[in-house]
Amino acid sequence: MPTSIVTGGAGFLGSHLCDRLLREGHRVLCVDNLDTGTLENIEHIRGEEFTFVQHDMVDHLDIRESIDYVFHLASPASPIDYLRLPLHTLKVGSYGTHNALGIAKKHRARFLLASTSEVYGDPLVHPQREDYWGNVNPIGPRGVYDEAKRYAEALTMAYHRQQGVDTHIVRIFNTYGPRMRPFDGRAIPTFLRQALADKPITVFGDGSQTRSFCYVDDLIEGFLRLIDSDEHGPVNIGNPGEFTILQLADAVIAATGSASKVVYEALPQDDPTVRQPDITRARQLLGWEPTVELDDGLQRTIASLRR
Numbered sequence: 001m002p003t004s005i006v007t008g009g010a011g012f013l014g015s016h017l018c019d020r021l022l023r024e025g026h027r028v029l030c031v032d033n034l035d036t037g038t039l040e041n042i043e044h045i046r047g048e049e050f051t052f053v054q055h056d057m058v059d060h061l062d063i064r065e066s067i068d069y070v071f072h073l074a075s076p077a078s079p080i081d082y083l084r085l086p087l088h089t090l091k092v093g094s095y096g097t098h099n100a101l102g103i104a105k106k107h108r109a110r111f112l113l114a115s116t117s118e119v120y121g122d123p124l125v126h127p128q129r130e131d132y133w134g135n136v137n138p139i140g141p142r143g144v145y146d147e148a149k150r151y152a153e154a155l156t157m158a159y160h161r162q163q164g165v166d167t168h169i170v171r172i173f174n175t176y177g178p179r180m181r182p183f184d185g186r187a188i189p190t191f192l193r194q195a196l197a198d199k200p201i202t203v204f205g206d207g208s209q210t211r212s213f214c215y216v217d218d219l220i221e222g223f224l225r226l227i228d229s230d231e232h233g234p235v236n237i238g239n240p241g242e243f244t245i246l247q248l249a250d251a252v253i254a255a256t257g258s259a260s261k262v263v264y265e266a267l268p269q270d271d272p273t274v275r276q277p278d279i280t281r282a283r284q285l286l287g288w289e290p291t292v293e294l295d296d297g298l299q300r301t302i303a304s305l306r307r
């Protein structure tokens, strides 16, 4: 039975990854300091194959049993979290990634870094391909997250080149699904919370900025294909379907049957104007592409919120 470590395993994506790995027959060590994740996300998981370890990945973690896979997801991910925790975000991206890579090196495990489309910043190339180096403001408030992930990618490539660690980098584009926190500040949980309460839907700016939204199950499938592949360069995983934020608000209103109306609020600093993954590499290297359309994914997310 393979053993996997999932750092950030009590978070939104990490808990779905734990579920999937257990279904695939892995033993799972879920490591999380519960900064932005919750035990509620993993309370449904029972059995000897699952162990929760409360630990801050900024500190060294000694693992005695043999490990086959390290999935490194630990990091604040939502703007309201990383703007509240700027130093911690930089530390978990640097020391935390260093510690996670050290575990992979010691155990000769395969390693996957959860990177982000934010490494492209406010992109001047559209859609974004992996060979685009990005347009990031390193000293703006969002820079703590973007640069932490860029540094984590550099560290991961150095461990691969210098230490021969079997590393993989996934650049995740906006992903949504059950277990997102209603107040985490990201567009889909915010709009759903507002729509389900018939409250005004708060759109930043004029709502013409675009995003692409990937359903969580599709993303997790991409993680598993990538970590078992021979590919060491970064791979975009996201849904290339591109929507303006205003279109997303309309889709949420339609999906919930809400009486909510859109209201406009000031655009946050350095908010990217466009965001759409080019997934040619994921298609060619992994045979991966998303299967869940936005309307379907919204219905699944709404059903879980109502439950």
Ligand SMILES: NC(=O)c1ccc[n+]([C@@H]2O[C@H](COP(=O)([O-])OP(=O)(O)OC[C@H]3O[C@@H](n4cnc5c(N)ncnc54)[C@H](O)[C@@H]3O)[C@@H](O)[C@H]2O)c1
Binding pocket: 007, 008, 009, 010, 011, 012, 013, 014, 031, 032, 033, 034, 035, 036, 037, 038, 055, 056, 057, 058, 072, 073, 074, 075, 076, 077, 078, 081, 092, 096, 114, 115, 116, 117, 172, 173, 174, 175, 176
């Ligand atoms: N959800 C997305 O759309 C998205 C997009 C791009 C990248 N990502 C990346 O995916 C990963 C997971 O994101 P998420 O959406 O599940 O966010 P999340 O906040 O729900 O999960 C992050 C988890 O990491 C944990 N954590 C934070 N710092 C830690 C530390 N120092 N030690 C141990 N655990 C720590 C948190 O408690 C939380 O459980 C993050 O690395 C994020 O940057 C997510």
